[in-house]
Structures are given as C-alpha cells and as structure tokens.
Amino acid sequence: xxxxxxxxxxxxxxxAGTEDEEEEEEGRRETPEDREVRRQLARKREVRLLRRQTxxxxxxxxxxxxxxxxxxxxxxxxxxAFLSSFVMSSGVWEEVGCAKLWNEWCRxxxxxxxxxxxxxxxxxxLKSNPSVxxxxxxxxxxxxxxxxxxxxxxxxxxPTSSLRTPFLKALKTQSFRESPCCSxxxxxxxxxxxxxxxxxxxxxxxxPAVLYLCYTDVMKLDLIxxxxxxxxxxxxxxxxxxxxxxxxxxILKKLMTTNEIQSNIYT
Amino acid sequence: xxxxCGDSAPDLAGFTFLMPAVSVGNVGQLAxxxxxxxxxxxxxxxxxxxxxxxxxxxxxxATAEEDSTELSxxxxxxxxxxxxxxxxxLRSIFIKYKSKSFCEKLLSWVxxxxxxxxxxxxxxxxxxxxxxxxxxxxxxxxLTPSIQKSVQNKIQSLNWEEMEKSPCIPEIDDSEFCxxxxxxxxxxxxxxKGCSKGIPMAVLLKFVxxxxxxxxxxxxxxxxxxxxxIIKPRCDDPTESALPWKMPxxxxxxxxxxxxxxxx
Numbered sequence: 001x002x003x004x005x006x007x008x009x010x011x012x013x014x015x016a017g018t019e020d021e022e023e024e025e026e027g028r029r030e031t032p033e034d035r036e037v038r039r040q041l042a043r044k045r046e047v048r049l050l051r052r053q054t055x056x057x058x059x060x061x062x063x064x065x066x067x068x069x070x071x072x073x074x075x076x077x078x079x080x081a082f083l084s085s086f087v088m089s090s091g092v093w094e095e096v097g098c099a100k101l102w103n104e105w106c107r108x109x110x111x112x113x114x115x116x117x118x119x120x121x122x123x124x125x126l127k128s129n130p131s132v133x134x135x136x137x138x139x140x141x142x143x144x145x146x147x148x149x150x151x152x153x154x155x156x157x158x159p160t161s162s163l164r165t166p167f168l169k170a171l172k173t174q175s176f177r178e179s180p181c182c183s184x185x186x187x188x189x190x191x192x193x194x195x196x197x198x199x200x201x202x203x204x205x206x207x208p209a210v211l212y213l214c215y216t217d218v219m220k221l222d223l224i225x226x227x228x229x230x231x232x233x234x235x236x237x238x239x240x241x242x243x244x245x246x247x248x249x250x251i252l253k254k255l256m257t258t259n260e261i262q263s264n265i266y267t
Numbered sequence: 268x269x270x271x272c273g274d275s276a277p278d279l280a281g282f283t284f285l286m287p288a289v290s291v292g293n294v295g296q297l298a299x300x301x302x303x304x305x306x307x308x309x310x311x312x313x314x315x316x317x318x319x320x321x322x323x324x325x326x327x328x329a330t331a332e333e334d335s336t337e338l339s340x341x342x343x344x345x346x347x348x349x350x351x352x353x354x355x356x357l358r359s360i361f362i363k364y365k366s367k368s369f370c371e372k373l374l375s376w377v378x379x380x381x382x383x384x385x386x387x388x389x390x391x392x393x394x395x396x397x398x399x400x401x402x403x404x405x406x407x408x409x410l411t412p413s414i415q416k417s418v419q420n421k422i423q424s425l426n427w428e429e430m431e432k433s434p435c436i437p438e439i440d441d442s443e444f445c446x447x448x449x450x451x452x453x454x455x456x457x458x459x460k461g462c463s464k465g466i467p468m469a470v471l472l473k474f475v476x477x478x479x480x481x482x483x484x485x486x487x488x489x490x491x492x493x494x495x496x497i498i499k500p501r502c503d504d505p506t507e508s509a510l511p512w513k514m515p516x517x518x519x520x521x522x523x524x525x526x527x528x529x530x531x
Binding site: 012014015016017038154155156157158159160161162171172173174184185186187188189190191192193194195196197199200203204205211 | 290313315320323325326329335336341358359360361477516518519520525526527
C-alpha cells in the first residue's frame with residue numbers, strides 16, 4: 001500500500017510480482033465455464049508451426065525435418081533487417097515454415113506482406129549449403145541469436161548519457177568455445193524474454209550458442225543500429241554466408257526507405 | 268525438471284534443501300544469494316521449467332575474471348556436500364497461473380531426492396501486520412507436521428514466534444482462521460503441499476516493505492543461522508567486526524546506473 005500526494009491509499013505493484021492472493025481468490029470463485037474459457041485461451045495462445053503458403057501444420061518438428069548445424073535467429077526489427085540485408089541477400093534461401101502465434105497484444109493481421117518491422121517468425125533454409133539448416137546431426141549444431149535492447153536497460157557505473165550507442169555485447173553458453181566478436185555482457189546486466197529462453201535452453205542442453213545484443217537508443221528501424229551488428233559477420237556462424245557487403249549495404253538502405261513512415265504531426 | 272550440470276545426477280539424500288519464495292522485497296532470493304556467495308557453493312544443475320519468466324546473465328557470484336563468463340539461468344541448484352546443503356535459486360517471477368504447477372514439480376523432485384528437510388526463506392507485507400505483530404519481532408516460522416517432532420525442541424529453545432493464523436477472508440467478520448502469508452508468493456502453496464505430502468518443511472519469513480531489502484536479507488540469514496548454524500555465529504567472537512556474509516558481485520548497481528553529473 002502507498003499513500004499518494006493527495007492522501008489516497010492505493011495498492012502498489014510488488015516487484016516480486018506476487019499476485020498469489022488474486023489467483024487464490026480467482027481459484028475459489030472459478031466455475032467450469034471459467035475453466036473452459038481459460039483452456040480455450042491457452043489453446044489460442046499456443047505456438048503453431050506451419051508452412052506459410054499452404055497454412056498446413058508441419059507434422060514433425062522443424063529440426064527433425066531440416067536438421068542443421070547453424071541456427072541463426074534474429075529478434076526485433078533491426079536484427080531482422082541486418083539478417084535480411086546481409087545474410088539472406090547472399091545466396092538463395094528457401095522458406096521452410098513459419099511460427100504462428102497470437103496473444104492479446106497482437107495488432108498485425110496481414111501475414112502476406114512482411115517487412116522487418118512486423119512481428120512474425122519465418123524459417124528459411126539455405127538451398128546451396130545443406131549444412132546451414134542442412135543434414136548434420138543436432139549435436140554439432142550452433143545457435144546464434146541477434147537482438148536489440150534500449151540502452152537505458154544497460155547498467156553501468158558510468159551515467160547512461162556518457163555511453164556511445166549503439167554498441168554490441170555478447171552472452172554465450174558454456175559449450176560455445178569460440179571467442180565472441182565483442183565483449184561479454186557484464187554483471188549485473190541480464191537478458192529476458194525470447195533471447196533468454198533460447199540461450200537458457202541451449203545452456204541447459206549443452207548446445208553451443210551465442211547471443212549478440214545491440215544496445216541502442218533508437219528502437220525503430222535504424223541504419224546505424226543495424227550496421228552495429230557488422231562485427232558479427234566475422235564470426236564462424238556467419239562467415240561464408242555473406243558474399244557482397246557493399247551490395248548488402250545498398251539493400252539495407254532501400255529497406256530503410258520503404259519503411260520510413262512520414263513523420264508529420266498533421267497526418 | 269532437474270538437469271545436472273555434469274553427466275550424472277548428484278546424490279542429495281539426507282541434504283537440507285534451501286529455497287526462496289519469490290516474495291515481497293525479494294528477501295528470500297537475496298538471502299539465498301548471500302548463502303551461496305558466502306559458502307562458495309558450487310552449481311550442480313538447473314531446474315528447467317516453463318513456469319518462470321526466462322532470464323539469463325553471466326555468473327552472479329563471480330569473484331575474478333576467469334569465473335565471470337559462466338552463463339546463469341532463472342532457476343539453478345547449488346550444493347555444499349561438506350555441510351549437506353543444497354540450495355535452489357530463483358531469479359525471475361512466475362508466469363500467471365503456473366506457480367501451482369511449479370510447486371508440484373519441485374516438491375516431487377525434492378521428495379524423490381530423499382532430502383532430510385526443506386527450508387523456505389520468504390517474506391510478507393509488513394503493512395498487513397496486526398497490533399500484536401507490530402510490537403514483536405518481525406521474524407516468523409512455520410513447520411509442517413512431519414518436521415515438528417525433530418525440530419520443535421530446538422525451535423522452542425530459540426524462543427521463535429510461530430506465524431499467527433489470520434482470517435481466511437479478511438473482509439468477512441466471522442471468517443475462519445488459517446495461515447496466510449500476504450505478499451509471500453508461493454510460500455502458502457509450498458507450505459500447504461508440504462503438509463499434505465508429508466514433506467519435512469520449515470518456512471522462515473520476515474515482515475518487510477519494499478525498498479532496499481539488503482538489511483532484511485541479512486536479518487533473515489542470521490535468523491536461519493541461529494537454527495542451522497551454517498556459518499559460525501558472530502556472538503562467539505566479540506572481536507569479529509566485519510560482516511560474516513559475503514555479498515555477491517551482482518549486487519552492484521541495484522538501484523540503476525551512475526548518475527549524470529549534469530544533474531548536480
């Protein structure tokens with residue numbers, strides 16, 4: 001409880017996130033209809049793997065159908081733009097599936113015209129090189145995750161305003177033997193959400209994995225932020241996948257212009 | 268589920284299992300951090316679950332450059348075989364409606380590991396105290412029936428206060444009385460399941476408010492230490508002035524980054 005300046009007493013959120021009493025009360029008042037609604041909501045929120053064009057489910061797990069030695073994941077618009085312009089523009093990539101997910105925060109309904117700014121998950125496999133999403137057993141698979149975070153999330157004894165953004169930091173699992181192409185993320189900094197879920201899984205199951213995290217002060221699609229990922233091109237996972245860097249930079253610039261929203265307060 | 272770091276699952280028979288409840292002020296978790304850091308406990312495995320928000324970071328107990336690059340996840344298990352202690356650390360909050368399932372899975376594993384007893388470190392909202400609680404010590408304990416026989420005498424000799432029962436539904440005047448731990452997260456669920464499954468479990472908690480809860484965590488570990496004596500009690504050596512508990516290196520910058528000089 002906390003008292004506000006105006007003298008009202010309000011319930012303050014607890015940073016330990018304890019909604020235990022609310023959950024207990026809900027449990028007491030819950031009817032079979034409530035339970036059914038909750039079950040249906042949980043089913044609606046399940047992640048489904050499909051072939052995008054036909055919208056049919058993939059009947060086996062993606063890695064069983066397309067075992068690979070290099071699994072690269074880009075999360076967020078800038079990371080996706082980097083992967084699209086630099087990696088996927090070199091070579092022919094074939095779409096092998098997508099992950100469909102829904103939750104109460106989803107606003108996008110159009111699944112056919114995707115740009116790096118949309119929140120979706122599409123899986124691609126390199127046609128010319130079967131070892132990337134190819135035919136090697138899972139044990140020798142290496143995972144690379146690319147994502148961005150706002151620089152205010154970065155904790156340091158220096159004031160945040162003195163940091164030169166964007167900058168790259170890495171986190172790696174114990175089985176990842178290579179040196180990452182930037183410095184490691186120091187304590188007490190941590191990572192949450194999907195990148196953390198992927199890295200956590202890899203750490204527990206001893207899969208070599210590395211997360212490259214770009215701290216930036218621009219969260220929308222931005223050329224400088226995307227280019228901050230360039231050091232990753234020298235890593236073992238991405239080496240050999242990028243053929244023509246100047247061409248990729250041009251593709252990136254074109255991507256930026258097509259996504260620029262007219263910033264005009266009168267429209 | 269428990270996944271060992273090495274090739275085989277360690278033998279935890281007869282060990283004391285320490286764990287936090289994610290509760291107000293995160294006091295239980297801070298206390299477990301102090302225990303793991305002070306005793307230099309070694310990581311023996313992960314409690315891999317989808318019930319907690321995912322989170323990763325580098326070794327929170329790093330003391331030097333060499334050991335700072337080991338990745339840590341949201342639920343990890345540490346052990347000190349010489350003192351027959353095993354500790355579970357939880358580093359993120361529960362996903363809504365998944366806390367009960369987590370308690371089920373955890374307690375089944377603890378039971379099958381044949382641990383001698385479970386000690387849950389927790390906290391409760393200090394603003395929910397009644398008049399009597401306001402005037403007494405802020406520490407409380409709870410024991411499940413299966414542990415009572417073996418520890419009751421020791422607890423009584425320490426003059427500890429048992430957690431009082433309060434109205435189950437506070438808004439109703441003639442409501443029944445039961446054990447409630449407001450702000451305690453999974454504490455009540457763990458305690459109830461501990462009672463029903465016959466698990467020897469003790470809950471140690473402190474009434475706290477959120478803020479800088481480091482002193483509360485230090486208080487809670489000292490309280491635990493009165494009973495379990497995991498480190499030499501301070502009163503034995505009157506010349507001992509320094510804190511016997513070692514704060515982990517990850518406790519830096521708890522309240523954010525450095526301040527911009529322009530502010531002043």
